[in-house]
Amino acid sequence: xxxFLQVALAGVVTGSIYGLLALGIVLIYRTTGVxxxxxxxxxxxxxGFMAILMMGPRLPFGLALLGALxxxxxxxxxxxxxxxxxxxxxxxxxxxxxxxxxxxILETVAQQIWPQLSQAVHFxxxxxxxxxxxxxxxxxxxDVVILLVTAxxxxxxxxxxxxxxxxxxxxxxxxxxDAARLMGAPVGNISLLTWGLSxxxxxxxxxxxxxxxxxxxxxxxxxxxxxxxxxAVLGGxxxxxxxxxxxxxxxxxxxxxxxxxxxxxxxxLDISDPGIRQALIFGGFVLVxxxxxxxxxxxxxxxxx
Amino acid sequence: MxxxxxxxxxxxxxxxxxxxxxxxxxxxxxxxxxxxLVPSTYDALYGFQAGFQLHRISLIGIxxxxxxxxxxxxxxxAQPSLGNAAFFxxxxxxxxxxxxxxxxxxxxxxxxxxxxxxxxxxxVGGPALRISGTYLxxxxxxxxxxxxxxxxxxxxxxxxQSYDLTQLPLSLGDDHTLYVFIVVIVVAxxxxxxxxxxSRVGRAWVAIRDNEAxxxxxxxxxxxxxxxxxxxxxxxxxxxxxxxxxxxxxxxxSSSSADQTxxxxxxxxxxxxxxxxxxxxxxxxxxxxxLLLQQLPAIVSAGPIRIQVTTxxxxxxxLLLLLALIFFPEGLRGIVxxxxxxxxxxxxxxxxxxxSEGVER
Amino acid sequence: MTDAxxxxxxxxxxFGGLVxxxxxxxxxxxxxxxxxxxPNGAGKTTVLNxxxxxxxxxxxxxxxxxxDLLRLPRNQRARVGIGRTFQNLQLFASMxxxxxxxxxxxxxxxxxxxxxxxxxxxxxxxxxxxRAHALATLDLLGLAHYAHQVAGTxxxxxxxxxxxxxxxxxxxxxxxxxxxxxxxxxADVLDLAASLRRWRDEVGTTLLLVEHNMSLVxxxxxxxxxxxxxxKLAEGLPQAVLSDPAVLEAYLGxxxxxxDATVVAEEAPNVAN
Numbered sequence: 001x002x003x004f005l006q007v008a009l010a011g012v013v014t015g016s017i018y019g020l021l022a023l024g025i026v027l028i029y030r031t032t033g034v035x036x037x038x039x040x041x042x043x044x045x046x047x048g049f050m051a052i053l054m055m056g057p058r059l060p061f062g063l064a065l066l067g068a069l070x071x072x073x074x075x076x077x078x079x080x081x082x083x084x085x086x087x088x089x090x091x092x093x094x095x096x097x098x099x100x101x102x103x104x105i106l107e108t109v110a111q112q113i114w115p116q117l118s119q120a121v122h123f124x125x126x127x128x129x130x131x132x133x134x135x136x137x138x139x140x141x142x143d144v145v146i147l148l149v150t151a152x153x154x155x156x157x158x159x160x161x162x163x164x165x166x167x168x169x170x171x172x173x174x175x176x177x178d179a180a181r182l183m184g185a186p187v188g189n190i191s192l193l194t195w196g197l198s199x200x201x202x203x204x205x206x207x208x209x210x211x212x213x214x215x216x217x218x219x220x221x222x223x224x225x226x227x228x229x230x231x232a233v234l235g236g237x238x239x240x241x242x243x244x245x246x247x248x249x250x251x252x253x254x255x256x257x258x259x260x261x262x263x264x265x266x267x268x269l270d271i272s273d274p275g276i277r278q279a280l281i282f283g284g285f286v287l288v289x290x291x292x293x294x295x296x297x298x299x300x301x302x303x304x305x
Numbered sequence: 306m307x308x309x310x311x312x313x314x315x316x317x318x319x320x321x322x323x324x325x326x327x328x329x330x331x332x333x334x335x336x337x338x339x340x341x342l343v344p345s346t347y348d349a350l351y352g353f354q355a356g357f358q359l360h361r362i363s364l365i366g367i368x369x370x371x372x373x374x375x376x377x378x379x380x381x382x383a384q385p386s387l388g389n390a391a392f393f394x395x396x397x398x399x400x401x402x403x404x405x406x407x408x409x410x411x412x413x414x415x416x417x418x419x420x421x422x423x424x425x426x427x428x429v430g431g432p433a434l435r436i437s438g439t440y441l442x443x444x445x446x447x448x449x450x451x452x453x454x455x456x457x458x459x460x461x462x463x464x465x466q467s468y469d470l471t472q473l474p475l476s477l478g479d480d481h482t483l484y485v486f487i488v489v490i491v492v493a494x495x496x497x498x499x500x501x502x503x504s505r506v507g508r509a510w511v512a513i514r515d516n517e518a519x520x521x522x523x524x525x526x527x528x529x530x531x532x533x534x535x536x537x538x539x540x541x542x543x544x545x546x547x548x549x550x551x552x553x554x555x556x557x558x559s560s561s562s563a564d565q566t567x568x569x570x571x572x573x574x575x576x577x578x579x580x581x582x583x584x585x586x587x588x589x590x591x592x593x594x595x596l597l598l599q600q601l602p603a604i605v606s607a608g609p610i611r612i613q614v615t616t617x618x619x620x621x622x623x624l625l626l627l628l629a630l631i632f633f634p635e636g637l638r639g640i641v642x643x644x645x646x647x648x649x650x651x652x653x654x655x656x657x658x659x660x661s662e663g664v665e666r
Numbered sequence: 667m668t669d670a671x672x673x674x675x676x677x678x679x680x681f682g683g684l685v686x687x688x689x690x691x692x693x694x695x696x697x698x699x700x701x702x703x704x705p706n707g708a709g710k711t712t713v714l715n716x717x718x719x720x721x722x723x724x725x726x727x728x729x730x731x732x733x734d735l736l737r738l739p740r741n742q743r744a745r746v747g748i749g750r751t752f753q754n755l756q757l758f759a760s761m762x763x764x765x766x767x768x769x770x771x772x773x774x775x776x777x778x779x780x781x782x783x784x785x786x787x788x789x790x791x792x793x794x795x796x797r798a799h800a801l802a803t804l805d806l807l808g809l810a811h812y813a814h815q816v817a818g819t820x821x822x823x824x825x826x827x828x829x830x831x832x833x834x835x836x837x838x839x840x841x842x843x844x845x846x847x848x849x850x851x852x853a854d855v856l857d858l859a860a861s862l863r864r865w866r867d868e869v870g871t872t873l874l875l876v877e878h879n880m881s882l883v884x885x886x887x888x889x890x891x892x893x894x895x896x897x898k899l900a901e902g903l904p905q906a907v908l909s910d911p912a913v914l915e916a917y918l919g920x921x922x923x924x925x926d927a928t929v930v931a932e933e934a935p936n937v938a939n
Contacts, residue, residue: 035439037567083627090634093385097574100567101627108620115616226450226563233443273461275454282447286432289444293436497783504782504789508761508769515758522718522752523832524744524773533779579760 002136007259008252013143013212015251016150020205021221021228022235022243023157024198029237030174031194032084035096038103040225042079043202044218045110046072047210048117050203054124055116061126068203076199080192088191107218117218125211146208153201154244161240170194227254230285236295246296253281340488344481356480360552361596363480366487367548368592370494372572372584374541379570380578381502382534383514385438387566388429388445391452392422392539394561396546398456401468401556411474411551418547419540426539430532449566456558468556477551487548494541499581501537510534514579542569575629577636586637590629595622670729671696671840671872672717677726679712679896686712687723688896694840699866699873701883701904704893705917710876711753713893714842717874718750719743731839745773749838751829753845753876759818763809763828766817767800768793770832803835806868807861823850827858834865840872847879859885880908892916 021039028036050068053059059067079102087098111118130141161167169185170193181187202221209224210216231250235242257280261272270276288296343362347355371393378384396418403414429448436444460468476482501507509530512520521527550556559565568591576587598618605612633639672694679687687709694700702710715721717728719740728735730746738746749770758766775796781789804810809831812820817828826846833841846862847855859882865871866886877883883890883904890907892899894916900907907913 029439035442086631087634090630091578093379093570093574093578094630094634097567097571098627098630100571101623101630104619104623105627108617108623111616112613112620226446229443230447233440237439270462273458275458275461278454279451282451285447286444289436289440290432293440295440500785501779501782504779504793505768505772505775505777506779506782508765509772511761511765512758512769512772515760516756518720519752519756519758520769521741522720522744522750523770523836524741525769526741537779 003259005137007255009137009139009143011252011255012248013146013251014255015231015248016146016244017205017209017212017247018224018228018231018251019244019247020150020153020201020208021225022232022247023153023240024201024205025228025232026235026237026240026243027157027194027198027201029232031170032088032191033092033095034084034087034099035092036099036198037096037225038099038106039198039202039228040221041103041106041218042072042075042199043206044216044221045106046075046199046203047123047206047216047220048110048114048218050207051117051121051123051210051216052114055121061124065207068207069200072199072203073196076196076202077192079199080195084191084195110218114218117216120215120217120220123210123214123216125214127211128214140212142208142212146212149204149208150244153204154241157197157240166190166193227251230282234285234288234295236297238295239297242295242297249296250281250285253284257281337488337492340492341485344484359484360480362593363484363487363552364549364596365589365592366491367545367552368572368588369491369585370548371542371545371569372576372588372591373494373498373581374538374545375569376573376576376578376580376584377498377502377510377541378534378538380573380580380583381507381510381514382531383510384433384531384534385442386429386433386445386535386538387442387570388433388448389538389542389569390449390561390563390566391429391445392425392542393546393549393565393569394449394452394456394556394558395425396422396543397550397556397560398459398468399543400547400550401470404470404472405468408472411472411477415544415547418543422543422546423536423540425543426536427532429539430535433535434528434531446563446566449561449563453558453561456561460558470550470554470556473551473554483552487552490544490548494544495581495585498541502581506530506533511579571626573636575626575633575637577638580636580638582641583636583638586641590626590637594625595619598622669696670694671731672874673727673729674713674717675727675729677713677716677728678724679709679716679721680724685896687716687893690726690893690896690898692891692898694872694874696839696872697866697870698888699862699875699886701875701877701887701890702893703877703880703883703890703917704899708893709896710893711844712896714750714844714874714876717743717842718748744836744838747839748842749833749836749840750842751826751833751844751846753848757817757825757829757832759816761817762814763804763817763820763831764797764800764813766828766832767803767835768796770835771796771799774836800835803831806865807831807834808857823854826850827854830858830862834869834871837869837871840874843873843875843877845877845879846875847877847882852881855879855882856885858882862886884908 021043025036025039028034028039046068049071050064053064053067054061083098083102087095090098125142127140127142127145132139132141132144161171169180170190172180172183172185173187173190177187206216206221210220227250228247231247232243233246234249235244235246237243254277257277258272258274261277264271344355344359347359351358371389375389378386378389399418399421400414403409403417404411409417429445433441433445477486502510509520509525512523512525513527513530517527546560549560572587572591573584574587575590576585577583595618598621601614601618603613603615605614629637670693672692674690674692677687677690678685690709690713692700692702692713702713704710712721716723717730717735719738723736730748733746735743758769761769775792777789777792781787784790801810801813804813807827807830809824809827812824812828817825820828826849830843830846833843847858850858862873863886866873873886875883875887887904889902890904891901892907892913899916900910900913
């Protein structure tokens with residue numbers, strides 16, 4: 001039971017990171033229609049910037065964090081102006097592939113500036129070693145931080161979108177850009193804000209993950225990104241809580257399956273292999289989509305003749 | 306409505322020949338002959354390196370088949386599936402298995418790869434009909450990752466480092482023969498796919514893409530034709546995968562990676578959705594440009610600045626890809642279309658002036 | 667004239683609480699042009715959608731050429747001889763006009779993917795016949811000069827006409843026309859009316875027409891049925907029905923508007939000749 005709780009907790013924690021990334025993916029997808037394959041690269045570059053701040057000028061964690069978050073907001077807004085604008089009216093596939101090109105460019109540029117980050121580097125954080133014990137369950141301090149930050153981001157985002165004028169304009173833009181423009185919503189600034197905000201979220205997710213594992217490089221978010229995408233789609237691609245829940249479900253499933261399958265084998269087949277686990281998760285994901293083609297929390301769209 | 310009298314001269318231009326089927330076959334014929342002359346040209350150009358260079362460009366042919374397959378599914382039948390790399394990997398492994406472990410003839414391995422992939426396409430296509438848009442794209446991307454995991458696992462269970470094809474026909478070991486072999490297959494595939502796209506089946510796919518409701522109202526069975534697109538696409542991708550294994554003389558699970566499957570999509574997006582020419586251009590762009598970039602000098606120095614070009618390759622490729630997408634959001638085939646239009650106009654003017662001179666005389 | 671091709675009995679369609687069509691009866695005799703008119707939201711297009719299968723009625727029956735239409739799946743209805751146009755175009759926009767008409771003949775052709783593999787053979791011969799047929803149809807409707815243009819690039823009015831041609835090309839027994847004149851310029855409406863009548867006379871197609879444009883209705887319809895709030899308000903010869911005070915009231919509100927309708931009624935006979 002304790003082992004189960006321990007694993008479930010770990011699942012929720014990794015799932016929260018997938019969920020954070022899924023939040024940013026859905027945010028950009030809803031407001032600008034871009035399926036952002038560069039999202040992992042954006043998070044990795046921001047995390048890398050923070051690692052450099054801590055390694056080079058030896059800034060303390062807090063200051064480096066602040067610097068990285070400001071950097072990420074600027075990066076996101078800069079990308080909106082330089083990248084998202086020119087492809088805004090392009091077909092949806094063109095936009096998706098354009099983000100792929102963007103990821104290649106970002107990673108190359110970052111590698112030129114910080115060649116040391118092409119290998120894994122140590123990422124130190126003040127939460128690295130401490131842990132608390134609740135009942136029989138050990139909780140690493142960093143895990144507590146991850147859960148708190150995730151919850152904080154979700155609540156803040158939800159409040160922003162439902163309580164502030166700008167947030168409501170942002171939702172209107174997501175529903176219908178042309179209508180929102182006619183109603184006087186500052187569509188251009190909203191797109192700018194969306195990219196900035198989602199880049200900050202990507203940076204947070206990257207920094208949290210790097211703090212947890214103690215390591216990072218410029219492509220360390222790539223494998224995580226696919227799970228985040230699946231979480232986002234599982235949650236319905238429409239709703240932010242859906243994205244978070246989708247991410248957490250994926251994280252939980254991954255960890256629980258690892259526990260259940262550990263040490264078992266079918267004949268020559270070692271089913272505790274991570275490959276089997278992945279196959280089961282993706283298989284389950286496809287099954288869910290078959291019964292709920294719009295994801296767990298998405299709504300069916302109507303077709304008109 | 307425009308005046309019929311002014312429109313009619315445009316509908317029967319003197320350059321009608323350029324649009325006629327004979328012109329098309331003629332251009333295609335010239336193209337094939339040119340492709341078959343490439344090996345001798347390379348012998349003259351590269352000497353003993355010709356084989357190596359031919360081997361590299363043979364890969365483009367394999368990508369052309371895969372890009373066509375993706376375009377049939379996504380550009381024509383409008384199914385935004387990212388699952389094709391699954392068939393690419395399965396095709397490669399099936400050939401490796403029949404070739405190395407079962408000691409079957411090479412051609413049989415190719416046929417098995419195609420048939421099994423077609424069946425898998427049917428199995429994947431069934432559920433895919435219930436899922437649409439982005440959901441389908443991500444779900445099928447998941448399928449690719451599952452396939453990669455399973456292929457990896459197969460390797461691991463058998464304790465293989467790599468799955469080498471040991472019983473390949475000796476002649477395919479020669480780079481010149483391999484090149485001609487691939488060119489012949491690519492030309493055949495282009496020929497058949499073009500015919501299908503211009504037939505009742507191709508029109509049904511485009512009808513579904515343009516307007517599902519209207520397509521149905523004219524008796525097009527959506528399920529049948531979408532499934533058919535999945536099957537044809539999977540079959541061709543399976544063929545491409547088997548050829549890839551032949552080309553690399555090994556099958557690797559990276560054939561079924563997310564990167565590979567997105568590369569297929571990138572090919573048709575940068576080349577042009579719903580266009581055969583676009584598939585070819587896209588395959589060249591995504592398949593050949595990185596090879597060209599490898600030819601760049603390793604270090605460029607201008608005065609005190611020394612630039613390490615080798616580490617810039619993927620970034621340069623990304624930049625070129627991005628520029629292509631920004632300036633040609635409908636695909637690079639736009640260049641070809643414009644060139645064709647220009648040629649037709651020039652020809653029209655030429656003939657028109659010739660005709661009017663004739664009248665004057 | 668002759669026996670009924672299409673018989674609608676007791677048709678009722680509810681969308682949630684809204685009754686779109688309410689116990690509607692209609693008989694379309696073979697070879698006739700019947701117009702279905704009524705104010706916006708009266709349920710005319712819903713009736714068409716029931717016939718072509720995009721809407722499943724809550725209640726009622728539709729008989730077509732002696733067969734129970736409601737039991738046929740949507741994509742089978744083209745096969746039994748029902749064609750239609752759409753109110754909001756729905757052309758295959760990226761195809762040429764000719765390819766639009768070839769696609770419309772889908773059910774009449776047999777070529778499978780195997781036949782399509784080759785640039786010659788029975789599949790291509792069949793295709794060539796379909797092409798000739800499509801060109802003949804365009805000719806008859808005066809649209810031949812559009813054949814090789816991409817449908818989506820044509821002016822709106824021309825696209826409407828292509829929509830009509832696409833519905834007629836398979837020579838269905840019954841064609842449902844959903845506001846073919848909407849958005850078409852007045853002069854072209856008269857052309858359209860002439861084309862439709864000529865088509866009916868030469869090919870013998872039965873037409874069921876939903877239309878707001880009274881000049882077209884006056885010019886082509888053999889009989890007119892008026893729908894209002896999903897119910898049948900009147901039925902009969904165009905002249906009689908369109909001057910019926912109850913119809914004018916439903917259509918145009920009460921007074922003042924009557925003069926408009928009279929104008930329409932007066933100009934119509936010229937068109938018919």
